[in-house]
Amino acid sequence: MSIRSWPPVLRALLAQALGFAVLVTLVRLGLRFPPLIWVLLQAVLAVFLSRWLALPPRWILMQAILPFLVRALWGVAIPAWIYLALFLVLALVFGGGLLSRVPLYHASQDAWEKLESLVPDRPGLCFADLGCGFGGPVAHLARLRPEATFLGVEASPFTWLVAWLRCLPRRNARIRLGSLWRTDLATIDVAYAFLSPVPMPALWAKVRREMRPGGRFISHSFEVPGETPHRVVPVKGRDGARLLVWDL
Ligand SMILES: C[S@@+](CC[C@H](N)C(=O)[O-])C[C@H]1O[C@@H](n2cnc3c(N)ncnc32)[C@H](O)[C@@H]1O
Structure with missing residues (x-):
C-alpha cells in the first residue's frame, strides 16, 4: 500500500x-x-x-x-497526565473510526422511525448495525420487534460500552466490541451502516460477498459508487440525510 x-x-x-x-x-x-x-x-x-x-x-x-x-x-x-487522559478519552470514543475515517455522529429519531418500515416484521429476522455508535437504532428497533434479533458492532470501546448498557434491557439485542470488517454477514437479513464515503466500496463488496440473496442493505446517507439504490427514503437531520436501500 x-x-x-x-x-x-x-x-x-x-x-x-x-x-x-x-x-x-x-x-x-x-x-x-x-x-x-x-x-x-x-x-x-x-x-x-x-x-x-x-x-x-x-x-x-x-x-x-x-x-x-x-x-x-x-x-x-498543565500536568502531563492531562494530555494522557485527553488522548485516552479521544481514543476510547473516536478510536474505532479513526483509521477507517468514520467519525461518530448519530442517526436522527426520524431515521430510526423510517428504519421501522425498512426492516421486515418477521420472527427470527437478523438485523445488524455495522458501526452502531451509541446504539440508538438497535435499541429502538429491538424494543419494537421482540421476535427479531439485533446486533450492533462498534470498534470504539467507550462508545461500545454506552451502546451495550443502552441495549442491556433488550434480550433480543447484542452489542459486540470489534470491527465490522470481522463481522460475518452470512446470517444477517438486514445490514445497516452510517459510516462515511471512504469505506463504502469495500463495504459493498463485503455485503455482496457475504449476504444471502433476499437480504437488504441500508446505507444512511452515503452512496455506493456506481450502484443505484432500489429505494431512497429522505430523513430529517443534516442536509441530504436519507436512507439508501438495496435489495440483494
Ligand atoms: C456515524 S456513527 C453511526 C452510529 C449509528 N450507526 C447511527 O446510525 O446512529 C459510525 C460509528 O461507526 C464506528 N466505526 C467506524 N469504523 C468501524 C469499524 N471498522 N468497525 C466497527 N465500528 C466502526 C465509529 O466508531 C462510529 O461509532
Missing part, C-alpha cells in the same frame, strides 16, 4: 515526525536558532511533507498551526 493511501491521521503524524527528525539532525550538526525559528521551520517542513503526502488542504492548515500550538502550550503548567 502506498504511503499516500494511508489514513490522513497517519500521514499527518509521519509528516510531523519527519520534520522533527530534520530539526534534530540540524541541532546535532551544531545549528543554533531562537526557539520561534525552530517552530517556524517545523511548520514549514510539516506543510511541505504534508503536501508531498497528498493530505487535503484543511489537514495542511492544521499541520502548519500545530507546531505553534505546541510551542504556546509548552510553558503552561
Whole structure:
C-alpha cells in the first residue's frame, strides 16, 4: 500500500515526525536558532511533507498551526497526565473510526422511525448495525420487534460500552466490541451502516460477498459508487440525510 493511501491521521503524524527528525539532525550538526525559528521551520517542513503526502488542504492548515500550538502550550503548567487522559478519552470514543475515517455522529429519531418500515416484521429476522455508535437504532428497533434479533458492532470501546448498557434491557439485542470488517454477514437479513464515503466500496463488496440473496442493505446517507439504490427514503437531520436501500 502506498504511503499516500494511508489514513490522513497517519500521514499527518509521519509528516510531523519527519520534520522533527530534520530539526534534530540540524541541532546535532551544531545549528543554533531562537526557539520561534525552530517552530517556524517545523511548520514549514510539516506543510511541505504534508503536501508531498497528498493530505487535503484543511489537514495542511492544521499541520502548519500545530507546531505553534505546541510551542504556546509548552510553558503552561498543565500536568502531563492531562494530555494522557485527553488522548485516552479521544481514543476510547473516536478510536474505532479513526483509521477507517468514520467519525461518530448519530442517526436522527426520524431515521430510526423510517428504519421501522425498512426492516421486515418477521420472527427470527437478523438485523445488524455495522458501526452502531451509541446504539440508538438497535435499541429502538429491538424494543419494537421482540421476535427479531439485533446486533450492533462498534470498534470504539467507550462508545461500545454506552451502546451495550443502552441495549442491556433488550434480550433480543447484542452489542459486540470489534470491527465490522470481522463481522460475518452470512446470517444477517438486514445490514445497516452510517459510516462515511471512504469505506463504502469495500463495504459493498463485503455485503455482496457475504449476504444471502433476499437480504437488504441500508446505507444512511452515503452512496455506493456506481450502484443505484432500489429505494431512497429522505430523513430529517443534516442536509441530504436519507436512507439508501438495496435489495440483494
Ligand atoms: C456515524 S456513527 C453511526 C452510529 C449509528 N450507526 C447511527 O446510525 O446512529 C459510525 C460509528 O461507526 C464506528 N466505526 C467506524 N469504523 C468501524 C469499524 N471498522 N468497525 C466497527 N465500528 C466502526 C465509529 O466508531 C462510529 O461509532
